[in-house]
Amino acid sequence: MGESRQPHLVVFTGAGISAESGIQTFRASDGLWADHPVEEVATPGAWRRDPARVLRFYDARRDQVRRARPNPAHKALAALETQGFRVSIITQNIDDLHERAGSRRVLHLHGEVLKARSTVDPRLRYPLPRGGIRLGDVCDKGSQLRPDVVWFGEAVPLFADACELAAEADLLLVVGTSLAVMPAASLLEYAPFDAPCVLVDPEAEALAPPGVTRLSQPAGKGVPALVRHWRREGRLWVPETLLE
Numbered sequence: 001m002g003e004s005r006q007p008h009l010v011v012f013t014g015a016g017i018s019a020e021s022g023i024q025t026f027r028a029s030d031g032l033w034a035d036h037p038v039e040e041v042a043t044p045g046a047w048r049r050d051p052a053r054v055l056r057f058y059d060a061r062r063d064q065v066r067r068a069r070p071n072p073a074h075k076a077l078a079a080l081e082t083q084g085f086r087v088s089i090i091t092q093n094i095d096d097l098h099e100r101a102g103s104r105r106v107l108h109l110h111g112e113v114l115k116a117r118s119t120v121d122p123r124l125r126y127p128l129p130r131g132g133i134r135l136g137d138v139c140d141k142g143s144q145l146r147p148d149v150v151w152f153g154e155a156v157p158l159f160a161d162a163c164e165l166a167a168e169a170d171l172l173l174v175v176g177t178s179l180a181v182m183p184a185a186s187l188l189e190y191a192p193f194d195a196p197c198v199l200v201d202p203e204a205e206a207l208a209p210p211g212v213t214r215l216s217q218p219a220g221k222g223v224p225a226l227v228r229h230w231r232r233e234g235r236l237w238v239p240e241t242l243l244e
């Protein structure tokens, strides 16, 4: 079967899919951001005011990501690819847990914490310098390097690519996102009208927009359960039994 005719699962993930791997979410009261107000570490203004603090914050994020391991949700999505499903992942996460689980098509909407980029040209991206980014590390154009992360208040360069992918979905699976960060959250509107959309999140009842099926479970339970159904039947569908 040609790839274009394989069922295409488009997965949209947020911080919640990495929570069971030990990476704190954004909005949880014990979340990493509780100690670090967003405007002091993840905005262009923060970078202008205190770049050393911003770099220290991302050094700590990187340590956390390196210690974390993919959980059953990341692994189930990767396993689906080996069974003839076409799986495209659009993640808001800056960690690399989807890749480490084995997923091959991963679009990082908000960048990747394990990479560096130029401050003057976002297309100039680099492997992380040994020991992390330091003040004085520069790109090929001579400007300071910064984390390859999209900060609050910045444009999201890959948003159009993500919308194109969403428009190809036979089923859109949304996992572990509060759908509060724009424009990312509006991605759901780009899925085809007749493609089912499922949200797996312990808070799904409260968060899911109208028309979205809610699976109020942690990702490590809900995602493998869905994937088991799809692998068994060789098709993408929303099993009623899971929703009871």
Ligand code: NAD
Binding pocket: 013, 014, 015, 016, 017, 018, 019, 020, 023, 024, 025, 026, 027, 028, 092, 093, 094, 095, 110, 175, 176, 177, 178, 179, 180, 181, 200, 201, 202, 203, 207, 217, 218, 219, 220
């Ligand atoms: P968010 O913190 O706003 O929402 C997290 C969601 O995860 C919540 O809806 C919560 O109910 C859910 N959740 C908590 N535990 C879960 C579990 N075990 N299984 C499934 N869902 C669970 O996160 P967001 O919507 O992704 O937006 C936050 C922004 O912060 C994003 O832009 C992202 O780039 C960034 N961020 C990234 C990481 C990471 O890379 N792992 C971590 C924190 C924040």
